[in-house]
Amino acid sequence: MVTFDFHTKIYYKDIDQMGVVYYARYLEYFEQARTELLNDIGLIVTEIEDAGFYMPVVEAVANYKLGARFEDEIIIQTMIKKVPQARMTIDYEVYRKKDNQLLVTGHTIHGFTDKENGQPKRPPKFLLNRLSAAIN
Amino acid sequence: MVTFDFHTKIYYKDIDQMGVVYYARYLEYFEQARTELLNDIGLIVTEIEDAGFYMPVVEAVANYKLGARFEDEIIIQTMIKKVPQARMTIDYEVYRKKDNQLLVTGHTIHGFTDKENGQPKRPPKFLLNRLSAAIN
Amino acid sequence: MVTFDFHTKIYYKDIDQMGVVYYARYLEYFEQARTELLNDIGLIVTEIEDAGFYMPVVEAVANYKLGARFEDEIIIQTMIKKVPQARMTIDYEVYRKKDNQLLVTGHTIHGFTDKENGQPKRPPKFLLNRLSAAIN
Amino acid sequence: MVTFDFHTKIYYKDIDQMGVVYYARYLEYFEQARTELLNDIGLIVTEIEDAGFYMPVVEAVANYKLGARFEDEIIIQTMIKKVPQARMTIDYEVYRKKDNQLLVTGHTIHGFTDKENGQPKRPPKFLLNRLSAAIN
Numbered sequence: 001m002v003t004f005d006f007h008t009k010i011y012y013k014d015i016d017q018m019g020v021v022y023y024a025r026y027l028e029y030f031e032q033a034r035t036e037l038l039n040d041i042g043l044i045v046t047e048i049e050d051a052g053f054y055m056p057v058v059e060a061v062a063n064y065k066l067g068a069r070f071e072d073e074i075i076i077q078t079m080i081k082k083v084p085q086a087r088m089t090i091d092y093e094v095y096r097k098k099d100n101q102l103l104v105t106g107h108t109i110h111g112f113t114d115k116e117n118g119q120p121k122r123p124p125k126f127l128l129n130r131l132s133a134a135i136n
Numbered sequence: 137m138v139t140f141d142f143h144t145k146i147y148y149k150d151i152d153q154m155g156v157v158y159y160a161r162y163l164e165y166f167e168q169a170r171t172e173l174l175n176d177i178g179l180i181v182t183e184i185e186d187a188g189f190y191m192p193v194v195e196a197v198a199n200y201k202l203g204a205r206f207e208d209e210i211i212i213q214t215m216i217k218k219v220p221q222a223r224m225t226i227d228y229e230v231y232r233k234k235d236n237q238l239l240v241t242g243h244t245i246h247g248f249t250d251k252e253n254g255q256p257k258r259p260p261k262f263l264l265n266r267l268s269a270a271i272n
Numbered sequence: 273m274v275t276f277d278f279h280t281k282i283y284y285k286d287i288d289q290m291g292v293v294y295y296a297r298y299l300e301y302f303e304q305a306r307t308e309l310l311n312d313i314g315l316i317v318t319e320i321e322d323a324g325f326y327m328p329v330v331e332a333v334a335n336y337k338l339g340a341r342f343e344d345e346i347i348i349q350t351m352i353k354k355v356p357q358a359r360m361t362i363d364y365e366v367y368r369k370k371d372n373q374l375l376v377t378g379h380t381i382h383g384f385t386d387k388e389n390g391q392p393k394r395p396p397k398f399l400l401n402r403l404s405a406a407i408n
Numbered sequence: 409m410v411t412f413d414f415h416t417k418i419y420y421k422d423i424d425q426m427g428v429v430y431y432a433r434y435l436e437y438f439e440q441a442r443t444e445l446l447n448d449i450g451l452i453v454t455e456i457e458d459a460g461f462y463m464p465v466v467e468a469v470a471n472y473k474l475g476a477r478f479e480d481e482i483i484i485q486t487m488i489k490k491v492p493q494a495r496m497t498i499d500y501e502v503y504r505k506k507d508n509q510l511l512v513t514g515h516t517i518h519g520f521t522d523k524e525n526g527q528p529k530r531p532p533k534f535l536l537n538r539l540s541a542a543i544n
Binding site for chain 3: 426428431432433435436439462464465466467468469470471472473475516
């Protein structure tokens with residue numbers, strides 16, 4: 001398993017009139033967190049794209065237990081549990097920093113497509129190699 | 137079943153560098169669509185809140201088949217299939233208007249909480265009545 | 273002068289914990305409104321881009337008088353007052369529909385650039401012609 | 409003058425189909441940056457609100473010179489030049505970290521209102537004191 005803890009903070013832009021983070025925002029935190037997880041094992045998304053690959057989300061799931069509030073610091077614990085065959089699953093657990101309270105869990109599943117024609121494609125070798133090395 | 141077709145259009149604000157709608161945006165369309173479905177059967181979210189209830193999302197799921205593009209018109213077909221007991225499930229199917237292509241499916245599950253103290257609460261009678269009347 | 277009234281409605285996604293629309297969101301409404309103004313006089317932004325032009329914002333200004341609230345309907349009155357030379361100025365006035373209260377005013381100024389290399393470019397003839405015809 | 413350098417990074421959520429940050433997003437960075445500037449001199453926005461004050465934006469201006477791109481790191485240099493009388497002006501300069509290129513400049517002007525009734529109010533003493541101490 002590869003894991004990465006992405007730290008971020010909640011601002012006004014994120015909060016709705018219930019006084020908690022608007023539910024769609026967590027998908028943005030997920031995206032930031034997975035970008036940094038990949039970065040942490042030497043996979044730069046820009047370089048993956050420059051190599052001709054997109055990694056579109058094909059499924060996103062979030063389960064909301066408790067809402068983060070303005071100026072809360074949160075940690076998005078991000079995990080890739082196995083080397084993808086065709087699709088890559090990434091898991092997320094969002095914690096409130098001050099008391100380690102679990103707020104949200106979720107996952108995204110990503111396909112790999114050809115940047116030029118949008119067709120499905122096998123994941124690039126260098127990505128599989130990096131992930132294998134990091135997971136095992 | 138209660139259904140409502142919410143029509144909207146894709147703008148620059150929605151599109152990412154893959155040239156398609158950023159995946160979190162569909163959760164915003166879902167929210168707009170369910171607000172209008174409820175509105176359509178006489179349930180105004182502001183009035184539900186004024187009656188002391190919030191309807192926080194406890195689960196959100198989206199499955200992405202094809203991306204909408206800039207200036208596409210899309211239809212979010214929104215459905216409530218049964219009267220909620222404790223939680224209310226709402227289903228969504230997003231179609232591209234010009235060719236009726238299915239782009240995204242998903243659902244949200246909503247709890248009911250007390251606006252003042254955040255505690256879980258049974259759904260308000262007037263909401264159950266309206267939904268019962270509309271569904272049956 | 274060319275004018276267009278863009279109608280939209282405020283949803284949860286737009287509202288912050290002050291209970292009013294988050295200030296950055298008005299720039300999204302401005303974008304939707306100008307896209308529809310251009311559309312209304314036969315200028316499709318996608319076609320302008322297909323012709324090789326981008327119209328990046330070089331200045332955005334908003335003056336906030338009163339905040340729109342959840343489920344308010346608003347009208348973005350959008351104006352182009354003169355045919356652009358190098359840069360195109362678009363003015364906006366945002367009104368609350370129910371009582372015609374002025375909420376926000378603002379403008380954006382747009383450059384024209386070559387889609388391929390990002391260099392400044394004179395606005396396309398067909399755009400100038402359409403705007404001239406519509407303004408005069 | 410009080411200054412603060414807020415560091416952030418550009419993700420997919422921020423980028424539009426021109427391949428640069430969508431113009432409204434800079435107002436979100438401005439908000440994050442000013443929250444941290446205030447924080448840095450001991451003014452927590454949540455505490456200002458708990459003391460009964462909102463600081464709504466009454467004017468926002470951004471001038472766009474060059475667009476930040478995906479995975480760019482940017483620095484929002486944030487400045488308060490003088491102690492507010494009725495309104496507080498905050499200035500921003502956004503730089504690309506890797507080459508110190510200036511991307512965007514702007515400012516926001518904030519009023520002070522009573523959290524309960526929305527009426528204009530003089531800024532709180534503790535805020536004026538902190539700002540005075542920090543500026544002089």
